[in-house]
Amino acid sequence: MGLAKRIIPCLDVNAGRVVKGVNFLELRDAGDPVEIARRYDKEGADELTFLDITASSDQRDLILPIIEAVASEVFIPLTVGGGVREVNDVRRLLNAGADKVGINTTAVLKPQVVADAAARFGSQCIVVAIDVKTNDQGRWEVYTHGGRTATGLDAVEWAVKMQEMGAGEILLTSMDKDGTKSGFNLALTRAVSDALSIPVIASGGVGTLQHLADGVIQGHADAVLAASIFHFGEYSIHEAKLHMLQNGIEVRL
Amino acid sequence: MSVDIAVIDYGMGNLRSVSKALEHVAPAASVLVTSDPEIILNAGRVVFPGVGAMGDCMAELDQRGLIDVVKQAAASKPFLGICLGMQMLFEHSEEGDVAGLGILPGRVLRFPAEAMLDHRNERLKVPHIGWNEVHQAVPHPMWNGIIDGTRFYFVHSYYVEAGNPELVSAFSMYPFPFTCTVAHNNIFAVQFHPEKSQAMGLTLLGNFVTWDGNVAPNQCDTFNTECAI
Numbered sequence: 054m055g056l057a058k059r060i061i062p063c064l065d066v067n068a069g070r071v072v073k074g075v076n077f078l079e080l081r082d083a084g085d086p087v088e089i090a091r092r093y094d095k096e097g098a099d100e101l102t103f104l105d106i107t108a109s110s111d112q113r114d115l116i117l118p119i120i121e122a123v124a125s126e127v128f129i130p131l132t133v134g135g136g137v138r139e140v141n142d143v144r145r146l147l148n149a150g151a152d153k154v155g156i157n158t159t160a161v162l163k164p165q166v167v168a169d170a171a172a173r174f175g176s177q178c179i180v181v182a183i184d185v186k187t188n189d190q191g192r193w194e195v196y197t198h199g200g201r202t203a204t205g206l207d208a209v210e211w212a213v214k215m216q217e218m219g220a221g222e223i224l225l226t227s228m229d230k231d232g233t234k235s236g237f238n239l240a241l242t243r244a245v246s247d248a249l250s251i252p253v254i255a256s257g258g259v260g261t262l263q264h265l266a267d268g269v270i271q272g273h274a275d276a277v278l279a280a281s282i283f284h285f286g287e288y289s290i291h292e293a294k295l296h297m298l299q300n301g302i303e304v305r306l
Numbered sequence: 307m308s309v310d311i312a313v314i315d316y317g318m319g320n321l322r323s324v325s326k327a328l329e330h331v332a333p334a335a336s337v338l339v340t341s342d343p344e345i346i347l348n349a350g351r352v353v354f355p356g357v358g359a360m361g362d363c364m365a366e367l368d369q370r371g372l373i374d375v376v377k378q379a380a381a382s383k384p385f386l387g388i389c390l391g392m393q394m395l396f397e398h399s400e401e402g403d404v405a406g407l408g409i410l411p412g413r414v415l416r417f418p419a420e421a422m423l424d425h426r427n428e429r430l431k432v433p434h435i436g437w438n439e440v441h442q443a444v445p446h447p448m449w450n451g452i453i454d455g456t457r458f459y460f461v462h463s464y465y466v467e468a469g470n471p472e473l474v475s476a477f478s479m480y481p482f483p484f485t486c487t488v489a490h491n492n493i494f495a496v497q498f499h500p501e502k503s504q505a506m507g508l509t510l511l512g513n514f515v516t517w518d519g520n521v522a523p524n525q526c527d528t529f530n531t532e533c534a535i
Contacts, residue, residue: 055479057437175358177461252431305437
């Protein structure tokens, strides 16, 4: 037995509250972030990811005390993304207690920030988040600004470039699938994962426990991320792990 | 100034998680993140963490005049190396082709791309990120309350190849067996992150804060009066 595949609940945080949207829109309140983090830790989450989706920058600092509170009582890895514009933002989040920092829009606008942050803090704490939508030509295109801006970049090529720039991990979200509960974009996940030597976290679209297993077996993901199936009490993390185990996937129980 | 536990700070990475976890398992102990040589040398025990690149870490240690301080602490009191704080104890690293502290014999190697296939012939990723089983190779007070094969959280691309097999106190598989903890006298060092390994990670840190720095597990029990001598 070796390395376990990870299950990572994702908490989208808007102005200090956990919310959940459909296709990046229609936000629904899901509760207090510290309370939810505590529950997921008890259920056996392998890591936690916080995405700060707060629109206005003056409210974005609200995430810092939340991360501090979580980090002082939950002793599993924490990834925090959203609103990272420069190397100093990475430092601020790490100092608040994040173990890894997710970089998305800034990676496209200023790829050097990824390289500089990786050189300064180590690749192990730099996660490049890539939001992908299938465009009219059927190509997988990278989007930024919370899914609002098309970049013209090809998802697989972009992921390879980010690995070269020093990313330690890729968080890959299918916008077509996000919030639909119809499963990961498996072809996309597999194409990206197979093209990289660094781990890929699959995200977007989980509605059943089988979707999680499919992400690993068919999508070749190293970790699977989900939000709503856990937030609203449909399934516990433990149930998800048992299901993966029944599918022959190595998990931490 | 005298503290119970000094966490050596040399400007590499975030030491908050380590100190928070130590405070959690030893609420009565004084824990200080510090680069002050005097505080480190007067501390009851020392934690030597580290993330990032080995060359940068060695340069930062050197710049702060901490190389001899780490060596003295590692020779004299309960000493816990974590992640890069384990790798730096050895003689040399492939990462940047740099010398380590040379406190223990051995070298640090990168997971070789051509060997990274699992038993299903699927490619294993580097960095090695996530929860892997830790197989205890020797009994040790640091393993108290920790079942053999317990999973701990790893994140690294390089691993230690110990020059002396007797140093190895546990190994993990990725895909081949690699040394994930070493023990030597008052030194214990781990490649994984106990401060991020939930309950069992805290148990290991709890063992460290009560460890007297002796290797031999206590052979005595209350029924054997000879041990009292």
